[in-house]
Amino acid sequence: DGGITQSPKYLFRKEGQNVTLSCEQNLNHDAMYWYRQDPGQGLRLIYYSQIVNDFQKGDIAEGYSVSREKKESFPLTVTSAQKNPTAFYLCASSKTPGQVVATNEKLFFGSGTQLSVL
Amino acid sequence: AQTVTQSQPEMSVQEAETVTLSCTYDTSENNYYLFWYKQPPSRQMILVIRQEAYKQQNATENRFSVNFQKAAKSFSLKISDSQLGDTAMYFCAFNTGTASKLTFGTGTRLQVTL
Numbered sequence: 011d012g013g014i015t016q017s018p019k020y021l022f023r024k025e026g027q028n029v030t031l032s033c034e035q036n037l038n039h040d041a042m043y044w045y046r047q048d049p050g051q052g053l054r055l056i057y058y059s060q061i062v063n064d065f066q067k068g069d070i071a072e073g074y075s076v077s078r079e080k081k082e083s084f085p086l087t088v089t090s091a092q093k094n095p096t097a098f099y100l101c102a103s104s105k106t107p108g109q110v111v112a113t114n115e116k117l118f119f120g121s122g123t124q125l126s127v128l
Numbered sequence: 129a130q131t132v133t134q135s136q137p138e139m140s141v142q143e144a145e146t147v148t149l150s151c152t153y154d155t156s157e158n159n160y161y162l163f164w165y166k167q168p169p170s171r172q173m174i175l176v177i178r179q180e181a182y183k184q185q186n187a188t189e190n191r192f193s194v195n196f197q198k199a200a201k202s203f204s205l206k207i208s209d210s211q212l213g214d215t216a217m218y219f220c221a222f223n224t225g226t227a228s229k230l231t232f233g234t235g236t237r238l239q240v241t242l
Contacts, residue, residue, distance in 0.1 A: 053221075
C-alpha cells in the first residue's frame with residue numbers, strides 16, 4: 011500500500027546532540043513538508059520541498075535542516091541550535107507542488123515522531 | 129498575515145447528537161481553500177472536508193458538513209449523528225492555493241460520550 015512512513019515513532023535527544031527524523035513516501039509525490047505540533051497549538055510549517063534537490067524555509071526553520079536527495083525521502087535534522095525541540099513532528103506530501111489545482115488534491119500525513127529531550 | 133482562530137478548546141457531545149465546531153479566519157486574499165482535519169488519539173492527521181472559497185455551496189461529506197460564510201470569514205463544521213469514533217482533535221486550516229502554506233488553528237478537542 012502507498013503511504014508515508016516516519017521513523018522512529020519516539021526519539022530522545024541529549025543536550026547538544028543533532029538528531030535526524032526520517033520520512034519516506036512511495037506515493038510518487040513531488041512535494042514534501044515538515045510540520046511541528048506543540049500541545050495546545052496547531053501545526054506549524056518548518057520546511058518544504060517541491061522538487062528534488064530544492065527546499066524552502068517555512069515559518070519556524072531556525073534550528074532545523076533538511077535535504078531532498080531523492081524524491082521519496084525528506085529527512086529532517088533537529089540541530090543543537092534548536093533550544094526547545096520537544097514536540098510532535100509530522101511529515102506530509104502532496105502530488106502537485108505549488109498551486110493546488112485539483113479538487114481532490116490534499117496533503118497525506120505520516121504517523122509522526124515524538125521528540126523529547128533527555 | 130493570515131490567521132485561523134478556533135475559539136472552543138474543548139467540546140462534548142452525546143452519541144447520535146449534532147455538534148458544531150467554529151472557525152474564523154482572516155485574509156486579504158479572494159481565492160483560497162479551507163479544510164477541517166481530524167486528529168484521533170493515534171495522532172494521524174485525517175482530512176475530513178474541504179471548501180473552495182469560490183464555491184458558494186457548502187461542502188458535505190456524509191455526516192460532516194460545513195457552514196461557509198465568506199463575508200463573515202467563518203467556516204464551521206457540523207457533525208451529525210455523532211459517533212464514539214468522532215472523538216478527536218479537530219483542526220481548521222486555510223491556504224491560498226499553495227499546499228505548502230497551510231495555516232492551522234489551535235484545535236478543538238471533541239469528546240463524544242454515551
